[in-house]
Amino acid sequence: MPIAPEYLHLVHPGVEFTALLYGRASRDPKKKGRSVEDQLGTGIELCDAYGWPIAETFKDIDRSASRHARRPRDDFEALINAIEAGRGRIVVAFEASRYYRDIEAYIRLRNACMAANVLLCYNGQVYDLSKREDRKATAQDAIAAEDEAEGIRDRLLRTARSTAAKGAPHGRVLYGYARRYDPDSGDLIEQYKHPTRAPLVHEAFQRIAAGETEYSIIQDFRSRGERLPGVEWRYYHLRNMLRNPGYAGHRVYQGKILREGTWPPIVSQELFDQVQQIVKDPSRLTTKDWSVKYLLSGIARCGVCEHRPHLRVVKTRGFRAYQCSDGYHTMMRVTMLQAYVEQALLEWLKLRAADAFRTDDQQEQAAKARTRLAALKQQLDEAREKAGTFGEDGRPGLSVDSLAALEERLMPMIDAAEAETHVMQVPPLLKGLVGADDVEERWDGLTVEQQRAVVRQCVNVDLNRARTRGVRTIEPGRVTLTFADEPGFRARPRRARGNVPAPRPERSLAQADDPPAG
Numbered sequence: 103m104p105i106a107p108e109y110l111h112l113v114h115p116g117v118e119f120t121a122l123l124y125g126r127a128s129r130d131p132k133k134k135g136r137s138v139e140d141q142l143g144t145g146i147e148l149c150d151a152y153g154w155p156i157a158e159t160f161k162d163i164d165r166s167a168s169r170h171a172r173r174p175r176d177d178f179e180a181l182i183n184a185i186e187a188g189r190g191r192i193v194v195a196f197e198a199s200r201y202y203r204d205i206e207a208y209i210r211l212r213n214a215c216m217a218a219n220v221l222l223c224y225n226g227q228v229y230d231l232s233k234r235e236d237r238k239a240t241a242q243d244a245i246a247a248e249d250e251a252e253g254i255r256d257r258l259l260r261t262a263r264s265t266a267a268k269g270a271p272h273g274r275v276l277y278g279y280a281r282r283y284d285p286d287s288g289d290l291i292e293q294y295k296h297p298t299r300a301p302l303v304h305e306a307f308q309r310i311a312a313g314e315t316e317y318s319i320i321q322d323f324r325s326r327g328e329r330l331p332g333v334e335w336r337y338y339h340l341r342n343m344l345r346n347p348g349y350a351g352h353r354v355y356q357g358k359i360l361r362e363g364t365w366p367p368i369v370s371q372e373l374f375d376q377v378q379q380i381v382k383d384p385s386r387l388t389t390k391d392w393s394v395k396y397l398l399s400g401i402a403r404c405g406v407c408e409h410r411p412h413l414r415v416v417k418t419r420g421f422r423a424y425q426c427s428d429g430y431h432t433m434m435r436v437t438m439l440q441a442y443v444e445q446a447l448l449e450w451l452k453l454r455a456a457d458a459f460r461t462d463d464q465q466e467q468a469a470k471a472r473t474r475l476a477a478l479k480q481q482l483d484e485a486r487e488k489a490g491t492f493g494e495d496g497r498p499g500l501s502v503d504s505l506a507a508l509e510e511r512l513m514p515m516i517d518a519a520e521a522e523t524h525v526m527q528v529p530p531l532l533k534g535l536v537g538a539d540d541v542e543e544r545w546d547g548l549t550v551e552q553q554r555a556v557v558r559q560c561v562n563v564d565l566n567r568a569r570t571r572g573v574r575t576i577e578p579g580r581v582t583l584t585f586a587d588e589p590g591f592r593a594r595p596r597r598a599r600g601n602v603p604a605p606r607p608e609r610s611l612a613q614a615d616d617p618p619a620g
Contacts, residue, residue: 103235103236103239104227104228104229104236104239105227105228106226106227106228107148107151107152107223107226107227107228108152110152110221110228111152111153117191118155118191119152119154119191119192119221120154120155120156120157120189120190120191120192121145121149121154121155121156121157121190121191121192121193121194122156122157122158122159122160122181122184122185122189122190122192122193122194122220123142123145123146123149123156123158123159123160123194123195124145124159124160124161124177124178124181124193124194124195124200124201125137125138125139125141125142125145125159125160125161125162125195125196125200126138126141126161126162126163126165126167126175126177126178126195126200126201127141127162127163127164127165128164128165128166128167138161138162138163141195141196141200142159142161144196145194145195145196148194148223148226149194154192154194157184157189157190158184158189158190160177160178160180160181160184161177162175162176162177162178165178166203166251167199167200167201167202167203167204167207167251168203168204168248168251168252168255169203169204169206169248170251170255171204178201178207181193182210182211182214185211185214185215185218185220186214186217186218188218190220191219191220191221192220192221192222192223192228193211193215193220193221193222193223194223194224195223195224196224196225197224197225198224198225198240198243198244198246198247199247199250199251200224201224202244202247202248203247203248203250203251204248204251205244205245205248208240208241208244212231212237212240212241215231216231216232219232222240262355263355266353266355266360267360267361268364269353269360269361269362269363269364270290270353270363270364271290271293271348271353271363271364271365275293276346276348276349277299277303277329277330277339277343278295278296278299278300278302278303278343278349278368279293279294279295279296279299279300279365279368280293280294280295280296281293281294282294292364292365293364293365294365294366295366295368300368302323303343303349303368303369304368304369306319306323306340306343306344307344307349307368307369307373307374307377308373310344310377310380310381311373311376311377311380312552312555313548313551313552313553313554313555313556314549314551314552314555315551316337316340316341316344316381317337318549318551319340320335320336320337320339320340323335323340341381344377344381345378345381345382347359347374348363349367349368349369349374350367350368350369350370350371350374351363351365351366351367359476361480362476371469371472372468372469375472394550394551394554395415395550396415396422396424396436396440396550397440397443397444397550397553397554397557398413398424398439398440398443398554398557398563399412399413399414399415399424400412400413400414401413401554401557401558401563402424402439402443402563402564402565403562403563403564403565404426404427404428404431404432404564404565405432405564405565405566405567405582406426406431406432406566406567407426407428407431410564411426411427411428412427413425413426413427413432413565414427415436416433421435421436421437422435422436423435423436424436424439424565426565431567432565432566432567432568434565434576434580434581438576439563439565439581442576442581443557443561443563443581443583444545446561446583447556447557447560447561448541448542448545450560450561450585451535451536451537451538451541451560452537452538452539452541454585454587455532455535455536455537455560455586455587456536456537457587458560458585458586458587467522468522471519471522472519474519475516475519475520478512478515478516478519479516481512482508482509482512482516485500485505485508485509486505488500489501489502489504489505532556532559532560535556559586560585560586561583561584561585561586561591562582562583562584562590562591562592563581563582563583564581564582564583564584565580565581566579566580566581566582568580
């Protein structure tokens with residue numbers, strides 16, 4: 103049976119019990135470790151009172167000990183190693199649930215202590231795990247701790263399901279929102295837009311839709327200060343924000359949109375859908391968006407090669423030129439090609455672009471289709487849930503035949519509604535350019551990243567072979583432009599990082615079809 107710490111010196115006379123202290127807390131949102139420090143403080147007082155010198159201290163902050171834990175307990179593993187290495191004679195913690203809420207973790211700790219002849223102390227009692235009675239007592243405590251963890255999890259899951267069904271927020275507060283609670287009961291009253299952070303969220307969505315890269319936005323946000331007090335803006339902060347349906351007012355449960363939330367959206371559904379088309383494009387950069395300097399690099403194509411490799415910028419004879427990334431098939435000065443493309447593009451934007459993109463009526467039709475789609479899916483989900491419930495007489499709330507007939511009727515309607523929502527979204531910056539009398543001034547006010555986004559949406563650029571060497575003008579047929587309202591146009595996605603062109607053949611500049619002009 104366990105003994106009280108004050109009698110330990112009587113049971114083991116003349117033995118110095120070097121202590122290993124351990125503390126753990128499952129939740130610590132502010133990462134300050136106050137609960138763990140309190141636990142360790144109690145352990146220090148205990149060791150001082152009975153003359154146990156402290157060899158090492160271990161603490162796991164914001165770490166679960168149950169079998170459902172998603173992150174490892176690094177200091178618990180270090181504690182096991184310290185026990186096995188013989189660096190202590192007694193392990194001290196506040197209570198059994200600090201060590202483990204999982205039978206397997208208990209068995210690991212028990213076996214390590216038994217093998218190294220180390221005592222276990224918690225709840226003010228000392229256990230010698232080489233004794234049958236102490237192993238039984240600690241095993242019962244481990245079972246109780248595991249059962250308590252399972253009960254907590256079951257209650258949390260029920261709460262999560264209940265709040266999801268009501269459309270209420272749950273869990274951590276999304277950046278850009280704040281919550282108001284009842285001062286007496288502690289119940290949630292509302293989730294509302296944060297007065298200073300919500301505009302920042304909306305700005306990020308708008309800038310992505312306008313063609314800016316996540317990298318440039320993060321750099322800008324960092325220059326303005328911290329994301330939260332003590333928390334710097336990181337790339338994953340923006341990445342996760344842009345993909346979260348909660349900012350469009352949707353309640354997500356188990357990774358799926360369940361219904362409309364009870365909080366106001368920060369971004370409109372239209373803007374959210376525009377951003378999803380951009381950030382979920384598989385051909386985009388998969389790690390970071392690096393800043394660019396040239397309008398057409400990686401966008402314009404070589405018109406000579408059959409597989410249409412992109413053009414890259416090279417420096418030669420004191421100036422820069424666009425060149426086929428596979429070799430010297432085509433080459434033209436950067437300033438010359440960009441000026442030609444910009445002039446043609448701005449003229450097209452002013453005079454013809456309005457017919458290339460969808461109208462306001464189509465925009466409204468897509469919004470209605472999204473609403474209809476959500477209603478159809480909700481109706482089908484409710485029917486499936488009803489078919490899975492049974493009355494006191496054992497009959498289902500909806501028969502299998504009725505459910506099958508309903509699914510057969512609703513699925514074509516759902517597919518049709520989804521098809522209506524998948525129509526091209528026009529970035530806001532492009533809307534500001536289409537048909538504008540001052541399109542030149544607006545174009546000059548855009549960043550290079552935004553200008554490149556417009557080029558991708560509006561025109562395909564192919565650079566063909568020069569008629570003869572040394573040509574310094576753009577002759578007819580040298581540059582082929584295919585605009586969005588013309589047959590054969592394809593919107594150019596961002597080139598994925600790591601898409602390295604094939605090695606260039608070893609040729610001299612004198613062998614190029616269009617040698618750089620002096």
